[in-house]
Every structure is written in structure tokens, then in C-alpha cells.
Amino acid sequence: MKFGGTSVADLDRIRNVARHVKREVDAGHQVAVIVSAMAGATNQLVEWCRAAATLHDAREYDAVVASGEQVTAGLLAIVLQSVGVTARSWQGWQIPILTTNAHGGARILDIDGAELIRRFKERREVAVISGFQGFHKETGRITTLGRGGSDTSAVAVAAAISADRCDIYTDVDGVYTTDPRVVPKARRLAKIAFEEMLELASLGAKVLQVRSVELGMVHNVRIFVRSSFDRPEDIDPHGTPPGTLICNEEDIVEQQVVTGIAFSKDEAQISIRRVEDKPGVAAAIFGPLAEANINVDMIVQNVSSDGATTDLTFTVPAADYERAAEVLKGSQGVIGYQRLDGANDVAKVSVIGIGMRSHAGVAARAFRALADRGINIRAITTSEIKFSLLIDAAYTELAVRTLHSLYGLDR
Numbered sequence: 001m002k003f004g005g006t007s008v009a010d011l012d013r014i015r016n017v018a019r020h021v022k023r024e025v026d027a028g029h030q031v032a033v034i035v036s037a038m039a040g041a042t043n044q045l046v047e048w049c050r051a052a053a054t055l056h057d058a059r060e061y062d063a064v065v066a067s068g069e070q071v072t073a074g075l076l077a078i079v080l081q082s083v084g085v086t087a088r089s090w091q092g093w094q095i096p097i098l099t100t101n102a103h104g105g106a107r108i109l110d111i112d113g114a115e116l117i118r119r120f121k122e123r124r125e126v127a128v129i130s131g132f133q134g135f136h137k138e139t140g141r142i143t144t145l146g147r148g149g150s151d152t153s154a155v156a157v158a159a160a161i162s163a164d165r166c167d168i169y170t171d172v173d174g175v176y177t178t179d180p181r182v183v184p185k186a187r188r189l190a191k192i193a194f195e196e197m198l199e200l201a202s203l204g205a206k207v208l209q210v211r212s213v214e215l216g217m218v219h220n221v222r223i224f225v226r227s228s229f230d231r232p233e234d235i236d237p238h239g240t241p242p243g244t245l246i247c248n249e250e251d252i253v254e255q256q257v258v259t260g261i262a263f264s265k266d267e268a269q270i271s272i273r274r275v276e277d278k279p280g281v282a283a284a285i286f287g288p289l290a291e292a293n294i295n296v297d298m299i300v301q302n303v304s305s306d307g308a309t310t311d312l313t314f315t316v317p318a319a320d321y322e323r324a325a326e327v328l329k330g331s332q333g334v335i336g337y338q339r340l341d342g343a344n345d346v347a348k349v350s351v352i353g354i355g356m357r358s359h360a361g362v363a364a365r366a367f368r369a370l371a372d373r374g375i376n377i378r379a380i381t382t383s384e385i386k387f388s389l390l391i392d393a394a395y396t397e398l399a400v401r402t403l404h405s406l407y408g409l410d411r
């Protein structure tokens with residue numbers, strides 16, 4: 001059972017969480033709980049690090065930001081004990097959750113779940129584990145897994161103890177066909193395949209950290225996204241509560257062609273005009289961007305008609321737009337291009353569905369529908385189970401709504 005920041009935002013909510021845990025323990029389940037820091041706590045800790053020194057030691061950043069989860073783990077253990085549930089808190093280093101030493105964005109390497117299992121079997125003791133944090137063995141330092149990392153902690157622990165399921169309790173009751181704030185008709189999905197969820201999470205849906213879905217897929221941990229705000233006692237621990245199960249595609253009987261629509265306005269477009277069309281140009285452009293740690297996403301290049309020059313368009317995160325432009329201007333001489341254009345007011349709308357593998361013309365229908373609404377498409381990329389369209393940001397909502405009803409997701 002994993003509880004996010006809003007679910008542990010204050011003592012009342014932590015008591016509510018304890019009731020959810022007690023319900024499962026009383027039903028005979030063996031439970032490990034992973035908690036986030038109280039809502040806003042991590043932001044505050046990050047802010048303090050920045051205020052202390054703009055350029056700070058990443059090891060100390062981790063020492064500071066890992067503390068939020070330590071508080072909630074301890075508090076939940078206290079509250080559980082007070083309602084008669086045997087419980088013990090665990091920090092990342094105590095289990096230990098071994099990670100790489102990439103401070104601020106470490107990856108989990110190994111978790112030994114034997115002790116947690118033994119304690120549950122011998123004394124029905126619930127493990128309350130701090131999410132987000134780990135331990136680098138060689139240096140003996142505390143690490144953190146990147147923002148939103150508690151989801152990943154939860155799935156990794158679930159894999160380590162061979163859990164039947166990893167329940168992510170959050171402030172929404174599941175994964176929706178798209179953001180319900182944009183499309184009121186958006187529906188909760190009963191099931192979604194790992195691959196689809198991976199695309200949704202990577203393309204802008206903010207329910208789960210991408211890495212957690214990746215881990216679930218690799219270790220085959222079924223992830224169940226559900227709300228912590230349902231009254232704990234109203235839920236039948238042996239029944240099927242409302243929520244979304246992220247699972248193998250074989251476990252989804254009624255597969256739709258399109259499962260969901262994601263969108264992101266945090267995109268910027270860069271177009272390089274009249275680049276020389278010769279070997280090594282793409283390397284000259286994208287090499288320096290990679291070195292600057294700028295993630296390039298959609299790439300569209302034309303074949304030149306005269307064999308001399310062509311245009312190349314791609315997207316970067318909006319936050320990296322200026323930096324990317326600087327890098328490219330710096331290497332204009334090496335790349336050899338005439339002009340650099342860019343736009344910050346663009347959005348990427350993505351349509352996702354495993355059914356696309358076996359259905360032709362899915363994207364073509366979208367092009368028609370958007371054209372009918374007068375929406376211009378700046379760039380297109382496709383893969384086996386998704387396609388993404390770059391459009392003017394002003395049309396995002398209209399595009400998402402149009403596509404949502406086009407593929408029958410309103411029903």
C-alpha cells in the first residue's frame with residue numbers, strides 16, 4: 001500500500017491511512033506500506049536547499065529532502081500502534097534499499113525483502129517504509145530517487161516481497177482516458193496495459209512516476225491506482241474497489257483501439273532552416289544538446305529536393321528552450337545552417353492504444369478531425385502504440401476533446 005503526499009498531509013489524514021491499513025491487516029493480508037512526505041513538505045525542503053546555496057552539494061540535498069518521508073513513516077507507525085496494529089518504520093538505509101549514487105535521481109539496484117516478510121509472518125508486523133529514498137552502499141550515503149519517486153519505491157518493494165499487488169492510494173480514484181479537468185466526459189479505465197501506462201505517464205499524465213511503471217512491467221507487479229479518500233470501512237478488502245489496474249495486456253479482455261489521450265504544454269519547437277544535407281549533421285546538432293542534458297523528443301527532417309540543404313524540426317522541454325537555442329547558436333559554424341526558428345507556445349497531444357498495432361488508419365482519422373476544426377499540425381511522430389501531434393498551445397483543449405469523442409472515449 002502506497003500513500004502519496006495529499007493522503008498523509010496532516011495527522012487526520014494519517015489516521016485515515018491507518019484505518020485503510022488496519023482494514024487490510026484485519027482481513028488477513030500481509031502488508032508493507034510506503035509513504036511520501038506530507039503534501040508540500042518536499043517542495044519546502046528543496047526550497048531551503050536552494051536558499052541555502054544556489055549551487056549545493058547533491059549529497060546534502062538528498063540528506064535534506066529525504067527527511068520528509070522519515071517523518072511520515074514514523075508518524076504512521078505511531079498511529080498504527082495506537083489502533084492496535086503492530087508496526088515498525090523503516091528508512092531506506094535500514095532495509096536497505098540499495099541504489100546507484102546518482103544523487104537526486106538514483107535508481108534502485110536491490111532490496112532484500114526477507115526481513116520484512118519474516119517479521120510479518122512471526123509477529124504480524126506491518127512495515128512502514130519511507131518512499132523516495134535509498135542508500136548507496138559504497139559511499140554509505142542516503143540517496144533520493146527523483147521527484148515523485150515514492151511510486152517507484154512502492155513498486156520496487158512490492159517486487160522484492162513478491163506482493164500480489166501494489167496499491168497506489170492517491171487523490172484521484174484511478175487513471176482516466178484523459179484529464180477530466182479538460183474533458184468532463186473522461187472516464188476511469190478499469191484496466192490499462194503497462195505499455196500504455198508507460199506512454200501515458202511519459203507523455204504528460206501525472207498519476208505515476210514513469211520509472212515505477214517501467215519497474216512494474218519488468219517485474220510484473222500489478223499496480224492498482226485508487227483513492228485514499230474513500231471511507232476506509234466502506235471498502236470490502238476482498239472485493240473490487242473503484243480504481244485502475246495496470247497489468248499485462250493479456251489480462252485485458254476488452255481491448256479498445258485507443259485507450260487514452262495525453263497532452264503536454266511544456267513543449268517548445270525548434271526549427272533549423274537550410275541545414276546542409278550531408279552525413280554528420282544530425283550528430284552535430286543532437287550531440288551538443290545531449291551533452292547539455294537536453295532531452296529531444298519529436299524529430300522531423302525532410303529529404304532535400306536539391307541535395308544541398310533541408311529543414312530540421314524537433315521539440316525540447318519548454319524549460320530547456322532558451323538553453324537549447326544557445327547551444328545551437330554556439331555550434332552554428334560546425335553544423336552549418338542558415339536560420340534558427342522557435343516557438344514556445346506549442347503543445348503535444350498524444351493518442352495511445354495497444355489496439356493500434358492491429359488497426360490501420362487510426363492516425364488518419366485524427367488528421368481529418370483536427371483539420372475540420374481548423375487545427376494545424378506542426379509535426380507528427382508515431383510508434384507502434386501511439387502517435388503524437390504538435391499543435392499550437394491555444395488549441396490543446398479543443399484538440400483533446402475532439403480526439404476523445406472521435407475514438408469513442410466519451411461513451
Ligand code: ASP
Pocket residue numbers: 004005036037042043068131132146147148149150151
Ligand atoms: N516526496 C517526494 C516528492 O514530493 C516523493 C514522492 O512524493 O513521491 O517528490
Ligand code: MG
Pocket residue numbers: 004148151207208209
Ligand atoms: Mg506522486
